[in-house]
Amino acid sequence: MAVLVEGISVIIKRKIIEAKFPGGWEAFVEDVPNETLCADNELARVGFMSPCDVKAYIQHLEEFGFCYLSQGRAVDLVVGDQLQGPAVPCDWGLFGHVNIGGDPHQRVAAYRATGTTVNMLIFPDGWKYDRSLSQTFGFVPGDNPENGLTFLRWENNVDVYHNSLTDKEVYTGRTTDKNERGYIEQGRIMRTNREILNELFEKQAIDIRRGPIFDTPVVPVAEDFNFDRIEGMMLGLAIGDSLGITTEGMLPRTRRDIYGEIRDYIPNQYVDEAVGFPSDDTQLAFWTLEQMIADGGFKPGHVAARFCSNHIFGLGASVRKFIANYRSGLPWQKCGPPSAGNGALMRIAPMLIPHLKSATTELRVDTALSAMLTHNDSGSIAACLAFVEMLRQLLQMKAPPDPMWWVDSYVEIAAGIETGKKYKPRGGRFVGYEGPVWRFVAENVSRAREENLSVLDACDDWYSGAYLLETIPSVLYIMMCHGHYFEEALVRSVNDTKDNDTIAAIVGALAGALHGKEKIPDRWLRNLSGRTTESDDGKVFEILEEAKRIW
Numbered sequence: 258m259a260v261l262v263e264g265i266s267v268i269i270k271r272k273i274i275e276a277k278f279p280g281g282w283e284a285f286v287e288d289v290p291n292e293t294l295c296a297d298n299e300l301a302r303v304g305f306m307s308p309c310d311v312k313a314y315i316q317h318l319e320e321f322g323f324c325y326l327s328q329g330r331a332v333d334l335v336v337g338d339q340l341q342g343p344a345v346p347c348d349w350g351l352f353g354h355v356n357i358g359g360d361p362h363q364r365v366a367a368y369r370a371t372g373t374t375v376n377m378l379i380f381p382d383g384w385k386y387d388r389s390l391s392q393t394f395g396f397v398p399g400d401n402p403e404n405g406l407t408f409l410r411w412e413n414n415v416d417v418y419h420n421s422l423t424d425k426e427v428y429t430g431r432t433t434d435k436n437e438r439g440y441i442e443q444g445r446i447m448r449t450n451r452e453i454l455n456e457l458f459e460k461q462a463i464d465i466r467r468g469p470i471f472d473t474p475v476v477p478v479a480e481d482f483n484f485d486r487i488e489g490m491m492l493g494l495a496i497g498d499s500l501g502i503t504t505e506g507m508l509p510r511t512r513r514d515i516y517g518e519i520r521d522y523i524p525n526q527y528v529d530e531a532v533g534f535p536s537d538d539t540q541l542a543f544w545t546l547e548q549m550i551a552d553g554g555f556k557p558g559h560v561a562a563r564f565c566s567n568h569i570f571g572l573g574a575s576v577r578k579f580i581a582n583y584r585s586g587l588p589w590q591k592c593g594p595p596s597a598g599n600g601a602l603m604r605i606a607p608m609l610i611p612h613l614k615s616a617t618t619e620l621r622v623d624t625a626l627s628a629m630l631t632h633n634d635s636g637s638i639a640a641c642l643a644f645v646e647m648l649r650q651l652l653q654m655k656a657p658p659d660p661m662w663w664v665d666s667y668v669e670i671a672a673g674i675e676t677g678k679k680y681k682p683r684g685g686r687f688v689g690y691e692g693p694v695w696r697f698v699a700e701n702v703s704r705a706r707e708e709n710l711s712v713l714d715a716c717d718d719w720y721s722g723a724y725l726l727e728t729i730p731s732v733l734y735i736m737m738c739h740g741h742y743f744e745e746a747l748v749r750s751v752n753d754t755k756d757n758d759t760i761a762a763i764v765g766a767l768a769g770a771l772h773g774k775e776k777i778p779d780r781w782l783r784n785l786s787g788r789t790t791e792s793d794d795g796k797v798f799e800i801l802e803e804a805k806r807i808w
Contacts, residue, residue, distance in 0.1 A: 258297035258377045259355070259369035262337045263390040264306045266293075267314055268350060268368050269323070269334040271301055277322045277333070290314065295381045299370035300350065302337075304381075306390075308565070309558035311336060312588045325586060336586045339366045339390070344586050357386055365391040450555065450622050457590065463629050464595060465638040468673035470646070471621050477614045478653060484805045485773040486652045487613075490606055493743070493769025494542055495797055496781045497761030498603075499533030500751045505571065505758045509713055509721075512752065519751050522784055527570065533785035536571040538762040539797070541604035543789045545627070547800050550807060554611050555623040561589040561630055567790055571758075573600045573723065579631040593633035597680060597694075599728040601632040603759045605641040606766040609648055610808055620645065635676040636694040636725045643670040644763070651770040657741040663733045664702050671695035680726050686718040694725055702730045706737055713753040721754035728756060732763045743768045743776045 260268065271282070278285040285301070286294065293304035305311045315325055315334070324332040331347035338344060342352035349371050355378055357363040363386045367378055386392055454471075457463040503525035504512045516523065522531045541564060548563045549555050565580050572580075575596035582592035608627050612620040621642060628641035647666050651658075672695045679691050690697055697719075705715040712735055721731040731754050739746040746768045750761035769777065787795040 258299070258373060258379060259353075259367040260295050260297055260300050260302040260379050261381070261384070261391075262302065262304075262352070262366040262368050263293075263339050264304050265308060265311050265339070266302050266304045266337045266368070267311060267318075267334055268337050269301045269303075269318070270349065271296065271299055273323065273333040274301060278318075279321060292383075293381050295379045295384075297369075297377070297379050299373060300368060302368065308562045308583070309589075312558070312586070315586065316588060329585075337366075337368050342366075343368075344584055363392075365389075450557070450619065450626055453557070453590070454622050454626060457629075462590060463625065463638070464633050464635045464676060464678070465625060465629075465642075466635075466674045466676050470642060470670060470674060471625070472618055473621075474616050474618050475612065475620050475649060477616050482613065482653070483773065485775055486770055487610060487804070488801055489769030489771075489773040489775075489777060490609075490648060490652070490766050491542070491546070491769070491797070491801055492774060492777060492782065492785070493747075493765030493767075494603075494606055494762045495535060495539045495765070495787075496533060496777065496785060497747050497750060497763070497765030498536055498538040498758050499785060500747060500781075501758030501761040502534060502536045502571065504751075505536070506755060507757075508755060509716070509753050509757075512757075518748070520748055521780065527791075528786075531784065533781070533787075534570075535786070535788050536758055537569045537573060537576065537600070538603040538759055540567075540569055540789050541576070541600075542607055542762075543797050543800055545604055546607035546610060546804060547789075549607065549611055550800065550803050553807075555608065555627065557626045557630060558589050560627065561592065564631070573598060575600050576631050589630060593629050593631050595634050596632045597634045597636045597725045598632060599637075599723050599725055599756065599759050599763075601628045601630070601637050602640050602644060602725070602728065603762050605645055606648060606770075608641075608645055609652070610804055613808055620649070635674075635678045636671075636680060639671040639675045640667075640694065640725060640729055642674060643667045644767075646670055648766065648770045651767060654771060657771060660706065660737040660740075661703070663736045663740070664698060664706075667729070667733060668695050668699045671698075682726055683720060683722070683724060685720045694729060697726055698730055698733060702734050702737070705730075705734055711753075712738055712749045716754050721756060721760060723756045723759060728760055728763070731760050732767070735760070735764050736767055740768060740771065743772045744778055 274285045275281050289303055295302050303314065305314065318334065319325065323334060325334055326332065326345060329345060331343065331345050335347040335350060336344040337352060350368055351371055352368050354364055355367045357365060458467050499522055500519065503523045504516060504519065522533045524530055525534060528534045544563050545560055548560050552559055561583055565583050575594055575598045578594045579592050583589065605624065605628060608624045609620065624642050624645045625638055628638040675693045675695055680694055681691050682688050687701055701719060715734050716731045719730050720727040735746055735749050739749050746764050747761050750764040751757045754760045787797040789796045
């Protein structure tokens with residue numbers, strides 16, 4: 258026999274349920290959080306649509322001693338995707354497709370125990386093919402998962418997905434509070450982000466020190482705050498990213514020999530015309546904001562799922578590892594590798610937006626959780642917290658700060674929360690250094706200022722790649738030297754650094770928060786595609802309009 262697989266299914270060995278679940282099979286059936294259970298003599302299947310609910314249910318089972326993974330292979334249970342099959346290798350089960358009644362137009366996914374045959378397919382009570390997920394979802398090649406359902410939003414207690422096969426929206430109910438104990442948001446009862454962070458601190462599962470910043474309320478923006486500053490911050494990020502994407506990774510002097518001084522968008526591998534096309538910096542930042550709009554705030558599990566739902570341009574190694582971890586079934590809290598790359602810092606700016614008018618500490622909580630999603634590293638999380646605080650202050654400044662403000666502000670925050678982790682330069686003038694990121698910045702960015710180095714020469718000294726010991730000094734020094742002038746700050750970022758799209762994106766967010774949208778050159782705004790995917794022109798502007806309406 259075999260069991261139906263729809264959406265994302267958790268498939269569990271029946272004998273393990275009898276052995277480990279308190280009260281055995283009957284208690285397990287009563288405990289199932291929705292109406293999707295079906296079972297044969299060997300396997301039981303419970304279905305979900307949201308990865309968040311899958312992870313929560315697995316965590317629930319693990320509380321009773323169930324084991325999901327050992328050495329990367331399924332043990333007591335396995336996660337099966339309707340289109341792609343099991344998320345991890347499984348020695349005791351086989352995934353395949355079955356035509357109901359021999360009808361090729363009624364084709365469904367199924368899972369059976371190894372050694373058995375499909376002489377009967379078991380469905381949930383009341384299941385019918387007509388209007389089922391098997392009918393509306395459709396099947397696509399396993400190497401092209403993006404042609405299936407893409408999560409759009411949470412609306413009226415249901416998840417809304419876009420089915421690219423039919424170009425229609427699909428609505429599906431989330432796990433409900435059955436028996437007064439639902440499995441919503443990684444636990445049977447929804448927890449606040451503060452509670453999640455506290456638990457991570459207690460378990461030493463987040464690589465950051467619990468400094469006073471986590472308990473210090475922020476000052477809300479003034480009543481007459483101009484949202485133009487937020488638009489400047491987010492569009493500055495997108496523009497910096499787009500200006501740099503074509504020549505990302507090139508040595509500055511080589512880039513200059515080929516392109517001269519870059520001051521406008523240039524064609525790249527994705528578009529053959531001079532328009533602003535996004536890379537991962539823009540995508541992840543605006544997907545974060547879009548998801549927070551849908552959820553009314555930051556829900557880390559939902560943002561994690563959003564990051565895994567579409568093609569990412571220029572995907573970095575750390576985010577690639579995060580996605581692999583997430584798709585394997587790990588809880589979102591365990592998916593971020595211990596990476597000191599700049600992939601979290603580049604997307605962190607929108608965390609400010611839901612907290613503009615609040616006077617709580619939750620901005621710092623949300624920022625820390627957002628940072629650790631993809632980069633659970635002390636230097637990275639500290640940098641994200643420091644930059645978000647700097648952005649918050651820049652939004653309300655009437656004039657550019659003193660040049661030393663950039664270094665002093667960063668160091669003041671990061672020094673209080675980085676752990677004892679030591680970082681070493683990959684090369685350059687300071688190759689003998691070993692210590693925290695904040696100290697490297699304090700010593701060497703200030704020295705570059707004293708020596709009156711150009712951005713090009715200073716960034717050559719510490720390199721200017723995607724490693725935080727390179728990115729952070731580059732960003733701060735550019736703002737020290739050129740932060741008073743939006744255009745020149747981005748031009749120097751794009752021309753004088755190696756990882757120029759991300760450095761320009763971070764500089765663009767800082768400069769945009771300080772100067773506002775009104776100071777962005779019109780040609781850059783006019784020729785910005787505004788995409789977050791291959792073809793959604795103008796999407797970033799739509800997202801910002803909705804954020805303005807809400808916050």
